[in-house]
Amino acid sequence: MRKLFYRDNRVKGSLRSRILLVFAATWFIVVVILAGVAVRTQVQAAQINGVQSSLSQIALANNTVELTTRNVDLIGIRLVNSSVVQALCDPGFVDKSSEERRRTELMMRSLLYEDAFVIHPGHRVTLLLACEDGRIYTNLGGVFSQRTDDRTLRLVEQLSSLEGDSGPYLLEIAPESELLPDANSLVYRRRFASVSGVNTSSELYILVRNADYLNEMRYDGILPNGYAVTDDVGKVLISDQLEWIGRNTEQLFGLAGNALVGQNHYQTVSGGHLLVYERKAGSRFTGIQLLSRSEFIESARRIIALVVLMAIVFLGIFFALSLYLSRRLTAPLRKLGEKMYQTAGGDMSVRFEPRFNDEIGLIGHQFDSMVDRLRESMEQLRESEHEKRGAELRALEMQINPHFMYNTLSTIVWLASEEKNEEVIDITKMLSRYLRQSLSDGREFIPVKDEIEHVRTYIRIQSTRYGDILKCHFDIQPETEAILMPKLMLQPLVENAIYHGVKERRDSNGVIRVCARLEDHALCLEVWDNGNIDQRRCDQLNDALRSGKGIGIGTSTIDSRLKLYYPDAATLRFRKQDCWTVAAIRIPETGGTDPYETLDRG
DSSP: OHHHHHHHTOOSSOHHHHHGGGGGGHHHHHHHHHHHHHHHHHHHHHHHHHHHHHHHHHHHHHHHHHHHHHHHHHHHHHHHTOHHHHHHHSGGGGGSOHHHHHHHHHHHHHHHTSGGGEEETTEEOEEEEEOTTSOEEEOTTSSOEEOOSHHHHHHHHHHHTSOOOSSSSEEEEOOOOTTSSSSSEEEEEEEEEOTTSSSOEEEEEEEEEHHHHHHHHHHHTOOOTTEEEEOTTOBEEEESSGGGTTOBHHHHHSOOGGGSOSSSOEEEOGGGOEEEEEOOTTOSOEEEEEEOHHHHHHHTHHHHHHHHHHHHHHHHHHHHHHHHHHHHHHHHHHHHHHHHHHHHTTOTTOOOOOSSOSHHHHHHHHHHHHHHHHHHHHHHHHHHHHHHHHHHHHHHHHTHHHHHHHHHHHHHHHHHHTTOHHHHHHHHHHHHHHHHHHHGGGOSEEEHHHHHHHHHHHHHHHHHHHGGGOEEEEEEOGGGTTSEEESSSHHHHHHHHIIIIIHHHOSSOOEEEEEEEEOSSEEEEEEEEOSSOOHHHHHHHHHHHHHTOOOOHHHHHHHHHHHHHSTTTOEEEEEEETTEEEEEEEEETTOOOOHHHHHHHO
16 A cells, blocks of 8 residues: 555656756856956956056156245245345344335335245245244235234244254145134245354245145146145145145055055055055155045946946846746745645645645645644544533532532521521522522623622622621722623622621621722722731732632632633732722723633634
8 A cells, every 4th residue: 555655656757857957057157257357357457557547647746746846945045045035034134224124024025926936826925934033024914014923923933843854945734823824734944044144044934725736736637636745754745635634644544654665656555445656766755646446446337337237137047047947946835835824824624736746746745634634633622622621611610609509508597497487588589599690591701780780699698697797888880880701700709708808807897899990991890898818818819829829719710710711811819908808800891702602613
């Protein structure tokens, strides 16, 4: 029989033969590798071309910087050799008449407006002249004149403290001052001796804006993007990137100034960028330019676009092939997964019914067989569980009645022995009514109104036994009367209140209160008594309820039934409130689930 099964269900179409088709995707990997090599080669070529182009631009820009600086130096040489400047800075100038001093200053103003003292058209030279005897002259602010204010004195003090240079002049970044024409300015300094022969020296400062250098390069059409000029130690003096000015290359790019040497004229810095540098022999300036790798990719965008287009075309082909194969391979698996999901949801009528007798088809046949066996097992289990749960609920409900019946029958016997026939008739009628209410026509859930009426009947029966020592009050909100609740929930709590509360007082002051109200969409049922139970006993009862320990037939039965009807949604708790002991039941306002009905529905 087993051999026949395997012969009839042997695999007739192997999945391996279909999976082999997927190896065609290997060509896609080859295309990607070739495309990557082509792009990398093109980017490297673009990098080489970019470096060469950058070196050419840097060389031209460096020439402009050198020429502009030479022009500034020529202006400085003309000024320090000018007889007007010599006369102005001579220590004996202060001894001259006011008319002679005024004439010299006017001559100095005229001198500054000559064409020889113009850096480039439209930009007159901005200078500051510090004489050895402490006099300061400047055209900062517009008009050339002597200045004695604190700001100017402080600026001259900062300028004179700039470190010297081995050459005849110093070109350095000017300190921050609100007197300067621009926040990013260079200061040219040249010292010169007095013509009088006295051993004194004065200082000439020419202030050049960073923008003046950039404008010169723009005028020549050679301003590279990301360009900067550094001094011997790598400090950036001029740049179109204002945040670079004043910082050295080691801070910016991790390269010291003396590292910007070599035949390659470029080095890789952080972020994969290239720092291209060029310095002409005999020059004090090094020109640098930061090239972004994205610029190389941009220059190679044509070949990259072609490669990407080819990759997209092949990707589309392989995607279509993969889609076809995936449908052929995964459709049966997806169908089998859906059937399994339906089975997990409880639907045992599903069938896979495979179309092919391959590996998936064999699994499908086994799945259908398994579902059939599982359905039979679940039907047997459901019937067994139905009987078990029904017996459990009936056992819980019947634990209450015998206890009360025993006490009531004892009361009837006692009344009969005392020949109290009327009382025997009344209590028998009430007992009959009580039992009829307990049956509730076979219903498990009854309105709160019926449950309260059931408790009232129980109180009347108990009043026959205890007489005046038992007083009971009802506080029932009208809106709770129609809400459904499990039957026989309040009577055991009232019985506990009588036997463990009111009865223990041994006086006629025992009171029981039965309350029903709505609170936060929940039905709250409470039984109050003024017995002698303390808070410690309430805590013991609550701990026993949480742990599932037995604490008496009535209370344990209520707790068990609540857990059956309202899993994790209802509670039974005890508390002490002033002189009252309160047994409180809290259940959802919407009602619970009848276990009998659930079992019947399967």
